[in-house]
Amino acid sequence: MSGNFLALAQPGVQQLSPYVPGKPVDELARELDLDPASIVKLASNENPLGASPKALAAIRDELAELTRYPDGNGFALKSLLAERCGVELSQVTLGNGSNDILELVARAYLAPGLNAVFSEHAFAVYPIATQAVGADAHVVPAKDWGHDLPAMLAAIDANTRVVFIANPNNPTGTWFDAQALDDFLQDVPEHVLVVLDEAYIEYAEGSDMPDGLDFLAAYPNLLVSRTFSKAYGLASLRVGYGLSTAVVADVLNRVRQPFNVNSFALAAACAALQDEAYLAESRRLNEAGMQQLEAGLRELGLGWIPSKGNFICVDVGRVAAPVYQGLLREGVIVRPVANYGMPNHLRVTVGLPAENSRFLDALSKVLARG
Numbered sequence: 594m595s596g597n598f599l600a601l602a603q604p605g606v607q608q609l610s611p612y613v614p615g616k617p618v619d620e621l622a623r624e625l626d627l628d629p630a631s632i633v634k635l636a637s638n639e640n641p642l643g644a645s646p647k648a649l650a651a652i653r654d655e656l657a658e659l660t661r662y663p664d665g666n667g668f669a670l671k672s673l674l675a676e677r678c679g680v681e682l683s684q685v686t687l688g689n690g691s692n693d694i695l696e697l698v699a700r701a702y703l704a705p706g707l708n709a710v711f712s713e714h715a716f717a718v719y720p721i722a723t724q725a726v727g728a729d730a731h732v733v734p735a736k737d738w739g740h741d742l743p744a745m746l747a748a749i750d751a752n753t754r755v756v757f758i759a760n761p762n763n764p765t766g767t768w769f770d771a772q773a774l775d776d777f778l779q780d781v782p783e784h785v786l787v788v789l790d791e792a793y794i795e796y797a798e799g800s801d802m803p804d805g806l807d808f809l810a811a812y813p814n815l816l817v818s819r820t821f822s823k824a825y826g827l828a829s830l831r832v833g834y835g836l837s838t839a840v841v842a843d844v845l846n847r848v849r850q851p852f853n854v855n856s857f858a859l860a861a862a863c864a865a866l867q868d869e870a871y872l873a874e875s876r877r878l879n880e881a882g883m884q885q886l887e888a889g890l891r892e893l894g895l896g897w898i899p900s901k902g903n904f905i906c907v908d909v910g911r912v913a914a915p916v917y918q919g920l921l922r923e924g925v926i927v928r929p930v931a932n933y934g935m936p937n938h939l940r941v942t943v944g945l946p947a948e949n950s951r952f953l954d955a956l957s958k959v960l961a962r963g
């Protein structure tokens with residue numbers, strides 16, 4: 594008799610739903626027999642600017658070393674990050690994307706019988722990382738689509754080891770201010786590691802969004818995670834980082850794959866970090882695009898959730914799945930978020946001006962069809 598290898602998986606894994614990524618351009622092109630160049634993808638919060646030329650040059654320079662393992666300690670990138678972030682090198686953990694950092698935290702600190710607290714409508718990787726190691730997920734109802742930090746505090750119990758909070762959150766774009774974060778951190782028990790996921794922080798400069806780094810010194814139970822996938826435009830390379838106490842970084846380093854960040858990602862991230870013009874242009878483009886999208890949605894009479902990311906959740910005023918399908922037929926890929934408990938919303942990444950227009954025109958067309 595053969596084993597039932599679904600039933601044999603640990604219970605947390607059996608109950609997981611796999612992560613659903615944005616639909617790839619080539620897949621839609623195949624399905625609808627479209628020219629890939631005619632398709633607009635605003636589904637994965639990717640940077641529409643294309644990669645930094647400095648990052649591309651760094652990758653080309655690295656090609657000659659293809660046969661070598663990468664620097665498993667990521668010395669050059671860690672040094673740069675430590676200097677930028679005002680921390681010691683020993684406080685930096687590099688990840689294969691910041692997803693990797695979230696998983697390292699779960700692997701090191703969670704186990705069956707323990708739990709992680711996070712919000713309803715929060716990033717999908719939190720339940721995956723938590724349940725994958727057999728721990729319980731304590732999901733706290735959202736407030737106005739955002740994190741209800743006092744309720745999350747109240748959900749912490751003696752078996753809680755990790756709280757995941759995203760600022761801003763994906764997919765909702767919601768955020769909390771410095772005071773709310775400080776109040777929260779002050780009351781979180783010392784044995785609970787707070788993972789502050791700042792995947793979009795570079796877009797929030799000059800706003801009322803707190804900078805997690807400002808809280809690291811005061812709160813040894815804080816880990817800030819960041820990524821090169823969004824404002825730095827390197828999603829394909831998979832590189833992110835965590836900033837924490839040296840003790841937490843040492844623990845994460847024990848469970849990390851020896852060469853979790855490849856040499857192209859290391860080189861490109863170093864270059865991207867030093868390309869100030871690229872980051873400034875990413876921000877400018879995002880701000881202008883967000884205004885363009887909001888103006889267009891206003892014109893269409895649609896609501897949305899105000900966002901501090903490079904994406905916006907649109908309330909299409911009805912079940913969104915058919916609208917998503919209609920947009921696909923117009924060659925526009927956005928992200929359905931019914932699996933985040935948001936059946937009437939679609940998440941749209943801020944694109945180039947022409948891409949945003951394509952989306953708004955297609956949405957208008959699809960909605961007019963009824």
Ligand SMILES: *Cc1c(COP(=O)(O)O)cnc(C)c1O
Pocket residue numbers: 638689690691692693716759762763790792819820821822828831832833
């Ligand atoms: C995109 C994203 C990440 C991480 O992406 P990586 O590509 O793995 O760095 C983490 N958290 C949130 C909230 C995100 O939206």
